[in-house]
Amino acid sequence: xxxxxxxxxxxxxxxxxxxxxDNSDVDLNNVKMAMNPFCEIAVEEAVRLKEKGVATEIxxxxxxxxxxxxxxxxxxxLGADRGIxxxxxxxxxxxxxxxxxxxxxxxxxxxxxxxxxxxxDSDNNQTGQMLGALTGLPQGTFASEVVVDGDKVNVTREVxxxxxxxxxxxxxxxxxxxxxxxxxxxxxxxxxxxKRKPLEVVSPADLGVEIKSxxxxxxxxxxxxxxxxxxxxxxxxxxxxxxxxxxxx
Amino acid sequence: xxTDLQGLGLGLASRFATNPIVQKxxxxxxxxxxxxxxxxxxxxxxxxxxxxxxxxxxxxNGDIKxxxxxxxxxxxxxxxEQQMIRDSVKAYAESNIRPLALAADEDAKLPENLxxxxxxxxxxxxxxxxxxxxAGQLSPMTNALVAEDLAWGDFSLAYAxxxxxxxxxxxxxxxxxxxxxxWLPKFCTQATDANDVFSAAIAVQEPQPLxxxxxxxTKAKKNKKGYVINGIKSFIPLAGKAxxxxxxxxxxxxxQIFIVPANTKGLKFKSSPAMGLRSAEIGxxxxxxxxxxxxxxxxxxxxxxxxxxxxxxxxxGNLAWCAMAIGCCQAALDYLIPYVNxxxxxxxxxxxxxxxxxxxxxxxxxIESMRLLVWKAAxxxxxxxxxxxxxxxAHQLCIEKSMEIGTNAVQLLGGHGFTKEHPAERWYRDLRxxxxxNGGLQL
Numbered sequence: 001x002x003x004x005x006x007x008x009x010x011x012x013x014x015x016x017x018x019x020x021x022d023n024s025d026v027d028l029n030n031v032k033m034a035m036n037p038f039c040e041i042a043v044e045e046a047v048r049l050k051e052k053g054v055a056t057e058i059x060x061x062x063x064x065x066x067x068x069x070x071x072x073x074x075x076x077x078l079g080a081d082r083g084i085x086x087x088x089x090x091x092x093x094x095x096x097x098x099x100x101x102x103x104x105x106x107x108x109x110x111x112x113x114x115x116x117x118x119x120x121d122s123d124n125n126q127t128g129q130m131l132g133a134l135t136g137l138p139q140g141t142f143a144s145e146v147v148v149d150g151d152k153v154n155v156t157r158e159v160x161x162x163x164x165x166x167x168x169x170x171x172x173x174x175x176x177x178x179x180x181x182x183x184x185x186x187x188x189x190x191x192x193x194x195k196r197k198p199l200e201v202v203s204p205a206d207l208g209v210e211i212k213s214x215x216x217x218x219x220x221x222x223x224x225x226x227x228x229x230x231x232x233x234x235x236x237x238x239x240x241x242x243x244x245x246x247x248x249x
Numbered sequence: 250x251x252t253d254l255q256g257l258g259l260g261l262a263s264r265f266a267t268n269p270i271v272q273k274x275x276x277x278x279x280x281x282x283x284x285x286x287x288x289x290x291x292x293x294x295x296x297x298x299x300x301x302x303x304x305x306x307x308x309x310n311g312d313i314k315x316x317x318x319x320x321x322x323x324x325x326x327x328x329x330e331q332q333m334i335r336d337s338v339k340a341y342a343e344s345n346i347r348p349l350a351l352a353a354d355e356d357a358k359l360p361e362n363l364x365x366x367x368x369x370x371x372x373x374x375x376x377x378x379x380x381x382x383x384a385g386q387l388s389p390m391t392n393a394l395v396a397e398d399l400a401w402g403d404f405s406l407a408y409a410x411x412x413x414x415x416x417x418x419x420x421x422x423x424x425x426x427x428x429x430x431x432w433l434p435k436f437c438t439q440a441t442d443a444n445d446v447f448s449a450a451i452a453v454q455e456p457q458p459l460x461x462x463x464x465x466x467t468k469a470k471k472n473k474k475g476y477v478i479n480g481i482k483s484f485i486p487l488a489g490k491a492x493x494x495x496x497x498x499x500x501x502x503x504x505q506i507f508i509v510p511a512n513t514k515g516l517k518f519k520s521s522p523a524m525g526l527r528s529a530e531i532g533x534x535x536x537x538x539x540x541x542x543x544x545x546x547x548x549x550x551x552x553x554x555x556x557x558x559x560x561x562x563x564x565x566g567n568l569a570w571c572a573m574a575i576g577c578c579q580a581a582l583d584y585l586i587p588y589v590n591x592x593x594x595x596x597x598x599x600x601x602x603x604x605x606x607x608x609x610x611x612x613x614x615x616i617e618s619m620r621l622l623v624w625k626a627a628x629x630x631x632x633x634x635x636x637x638x639x640x641x642x643a644h645q646l647c648i649e650k651s652m653e654i655g656t657n658a659v660q661l662l663g664g665h666g667f668t669k670e671h672p673a674e675r676w677y678r679d680l681r682x683x684x685x686x687n688g689g690l691q692l
Contacts, residue, residue: 187370188386
């Protein structure tokens with residue numbers, strides 16, 4: 001079974017994000033970049049499927065500038081077999097990404113597509129669902145457990161009321177939630193081996209997709225600074241403040 | 250040759266520019282310009298001359314090859330792989346080593362599953378030749394990076410983890426075919442139980458005053474069965490726990506390494522808990538008429554190109570200490586910077602006081618200097634160039650500065666630094682090792 005995993009290059013989760021002085025965007029200058037944590041979980045899940053003997057080949061795809069190769073190499077070091085970079089310096093929205101991924105799905109014909117449920121930079125939580133709609137494949141989002149059973153995959157999803165398990169017929173699309181697994185660390189020998197694994201670079205035009213922008217960013221502002229908390233003398237004062245100041249009671 | 254020519258030109262031209270007559274008639278500026286142009290031209294000419302010469306030589310040989318591009322003049326950027334290794338090891342150190350450090354230090358005990366779990370990083374079989382199941386990467390530079398980042402997590406636990414890989418590196422570099430085939434595959438097997446992890450340690454240090462690693466009192470003698478070793482070794486990590494020891498001993502007037510399995514008769518281990526590096530389970534080893542077999546002498550019957558070189562062995566050991574110290578110092582700095590910015594005294598963060606800010610700035614400068622010297626030595630070692638002097642300089646700087654940074658880390662935290670509430674006191678104790686091992690400061 002072939003598994004396709006999509007990974008995104010984002011600001012490292014440890015970095016304190018800064019906004020550009022003109023409020024046009026987030027400042028990416030000299031900022032440490034890394035693989036989106038949810039994508040790391042997706043790669044790990046695919047590698048575990050391969051270790052179980054379920055998956056036979058893991059293809060990793062990323063879309064972005066040339067340097068996004070780093071995230072593909074990291075995936076290869078974690079255990080993926082080959083990589084595809086759709087190279088573009090354009091700013092991408094979820095729908096464009098989904099269209100590009102659809103083209104890759106058509107070309108590669110994977111049985112399972114695994115994506116992170118969202119990326120920690122824009123937090124859109126759209127790409128997996130859009131890809132499902134565009135390809136017409138069944139989708140299981142926010143997976144906390146993925147079990148492949150013959151030509152079906154059972155995806156346990158984290159929903160507000162608890163857990164819901166959906167059975168999808170393959171090929172299918174799965175997006176990963178935080179508790180699906182804990183990604184491994186790339187071992188030194190595997191990092192060295194990753195260099196020898198194939199990495200194909202294509203352009204959006206090669207896949208017949210035109211990059212169009214339908215959205216414009218009006219303004220980017222940092223969240224309001226939190227002011228320090230206060231101490232209340234007793235319960236009565238607390239209730240009074242909750243009622244009259246916070247207006248939550 | 251090109252540089253010689255350029256030097257000559259520069260000398261002549263600058264003599265001309267500083268000539269009193271030239272100065273008097275305000276010709277200095279144009280003269281300097283002349284000096285610049287003429288030497289530049291001269292340099293270009295000399296380069297062309299050399300290129301032509303090389304070309305002619307190649308033509309005479311019948312094959313024409315382009316001249317190799319000159320290496321960048323000064324480039325300290327790591328390769329993509331090295332950067333990935335750093336990221337991976339640092340992330341591992343942060344989530345799997347740092348949280349264990351406090352308890353491990355208190356108990357003076359290695360966490361039960363540390364060696365088992367750290368197998369995931371593949372440190373041990375990194376250097377082992379591919380034919381024997383490893384990755385075939387014997388890289389002192391990468392080792393320095395790994396040692397630094399692991400020790401950033403915790404010095405003592407990093408020391409315990411790296412104990413086996415230092416043995417693997419030594420056998421991979423100098424062991425003869427038989428020794429490599431016998432021992433190295435044991436390090437490649439992925440154990441599933443903590444008791445099955447194959448571990449090893451190096452035993453060089455001896456408990457005499459002003460120990461000098463070149464003046465070993467542990468002696469080996471040849472006999473019919475192989476060799477007999479007598480002596481006392483101190484400061485061995487995983488003492489009594491490891492499966493294999495590399496023991497340094499004098500044999501026929503030369504310093505050599507003997508491969509001694511832990512189950513050999515006559516080995517007596519004694520734990521010797523110390524001020525620092527407590528969780529590495531340091532101990533002493535008494536070798537009483539220890540009989541080892543004929544193939545225990547590391548690198549015996551090797552071709553001259555692979556002959557064991559004790560000096561290189563000691564230098565690379567010192568570099569490992571340095572790299573670990575850098576990691577620990579960096580950990581201290583990373584801990585201190587937010588602290589001094591957040592700790593308020595007299596209505597402002599203490600970092601607003603120059604006496605504090607200067608100490609932090611000095612630490613940063615010193616850590617960078619230590620790192621540069623270690624990297625220089627390690628990269629020369631990697632290219633098989635002489636690196637004794639570089640390793641020595643790096644070691645001296647690291648001895649002095651790591652102690653200073655350790656003590657200043659405690660100082661900057663004030664009374665808190667003295668308590669176990671903060672890791673600074675542990676780092677201070679651990680960093681103290683640099684100045685006492687391998688003769689340390691007094692040698």
